[in-house]
Amino acid sequence: MKYMLTYDLMETIRNTNQWMGATARAFAAYPAMSMTTNPMVEWIGAWGEVAERSFARMVAKPDWGIPNVTTEDGKDHSVRIMKLVEKPFGDLIHFKVPGRTPRKRRVLLVAPMSGHYATLLRKTVISLLPDCEVFITDWHNARDIPVSAGKFDVEDYTLYLMDFMKHLGSDLHVIAVCQPVPLALAATAYLAELDPAAQPRTLTLIGGPVDPEANHTDVTDFGRSVTMGQLEETMIQQVGFKHPGVGRMVYPGLLQLASFISMNADTHMTAFQNQILKVAKGEAADHDKHNMFYDEYLAVMDMTAEFYLSTVERIFKGRDIARNDFVVDGHKVDIGKITTVAVKIVEGEDDDISAPGQCLAALDLLTGLPASKKAQHLERGAGHYGIFAGSSWRNNIRPLVLKFIDENSPAAPAKLKRKPANQNTAA
Known part of the structure; x- marks a missing residue:
């Protein structure tokens, strides 16, 4: 996996999901969509809002946001x-x-x-x-x-x-x-x-x-069950041309995030399902408990x-x-x-x-x-x-x-x- 191709493939998948979320959100926001009472439109918009925000956070360093x-x-x-x-x-x-x-x-x-x-x-x-x-x-x-x-x-x-x-x-x-x-x-x-x-x-x-x-x-x-050779072969990738560190060997943040989420996959899945439901009902807020936690949790960096x-x-x-x-x-x-x-x-x-x-x-x-x-x-x-x-x-x-x-x-x-x-x- 130690190639730019695999590194850029992960970024492409992330970017595509962010775009799909933004597209779904924009589609549901069209005035013409209000002519129908089909709840699916609200669900599409809610999924789009949650997906766009989640995938966008993965490549953004959070602000410190320290109050007075x-x-x-x-x-x-x-x-x-x-x-x-x-x-x-x-x-x-x-x-x-x-x-x-x-x-x-x-x-x-x-x-x-x-x-x-x-x-x-x-x-x-x-x-x-x-x-x-x-x-x-x-x-x-x-x-x-x-x-x-x-x-x-x-x-x-x-x-x-x-x-x-x-x-x-x-x-x-x-x-x-x-x-x-x-x-x-x-x-x-x-x-x-x-x-x-x-x-x-x-x-x-x-x-x-x-x-x-x-x-x-x-x-x-x-750590005990895998060899160093296995880790180097499966976890290490090379930074692509899009970034100043092009060519540097790293353990990518997106790959780390996949490992984090897999440890408690059911918990995270339930959290996102509940958030989509709240957005569809109009009960979510920009700084609610879900967004405050995942804005930080999803923001990852390469090592x-x-x-x-x-x-x-x-x-x-x-x-x-x-x-x-x-x-x-x-x-x-x-x-x-x-x-x-x-x-x-x-x-x-x-x-x-x-x-x-x-x-x-x-x-x-x-x-x-x-x-x-x-x-x-x-x-x-x-x-x-x-x-x-x-x-x-x-x-x-x-x-x-x-x-x-x-x-x-x-x-x-x-x-x-x-x-x-x-x-x-x-x-």
Whole structure:
């Protein structure tokens, strides 16, 4: 499948479905169609509206859409998105709130590079903005990056994180979500050796595969059941002439989306059937629950082939992080070198992507870190999405993370400093 033809074929299918949706919607909107009472016309128009929007979203990067922030002066302040560091494969951005006193908590959100844009963490950003200065890793769509920019694999990702942490300084609290959890752990450990002063104060790891073998899921089972040759042959394609990254080998976003949907095909089918019915009845809205979710879920980005393949081979199959045998730029990183950074693990009881135990394995690797600087929390009844963006995050996990940050900050009250870091550990 490693040809431009297959890449362009998928885009052609997507584009054709978008056109068919637009055509059906326009057909049903003709005034002459109102002369008949046939409900099929409404159904055609409703299907067209849902289809056009859905297939159009697959190639559009979502807007951040961050609302104004109300501060202690009672005024609403707009949020400016500022690029602090620009790199070929990703930027470090700051959600700056002009006119308000800078917050003491400085948080770097490490977004996944797993098919969706960093905007997947929009709700996480919004929830943290009132209390924190928020920064995030904003990864680029691989199809828009020229081949001349070179490769980008798990080692490059780790080096990017180290550069971002160095730029922001040591008075920093890092929160890594899902896929980058093991790489954020490795980046911190490497900094502990090369530049200890650049380490963050805390590292919160949320639902990531530090040790995929700790608790199997469909994701880990798939990683074990296929060979690297099979993955390279069936998942990797070459970007076509339409994009700046022409010729680059990638794991296409559209192919990733097909995999995402196949995992819960019945659920997605029911959701779209219900939405078509609502549109036909005039009950749907531009920003209703369905559209808000799928506008983000369907927006996918290509991943460089080397990043995808090295993630499967080194994180899932070889378990390099779990075995403390991860090499970056020719140097073996020792997780045990982390001795001062407080680490908190957050997992969801019902997480079917990174099951409980996979992220918790990080604590066993931190052999040089005192027990008082280790913490863990298992959120009962929460799935993967809920532990960083849902009600579980807002109501339970977010307050615990902020408390953990305060307990391990130099300006924390004495009574908080005396508490062990695992005070919030769930039984």
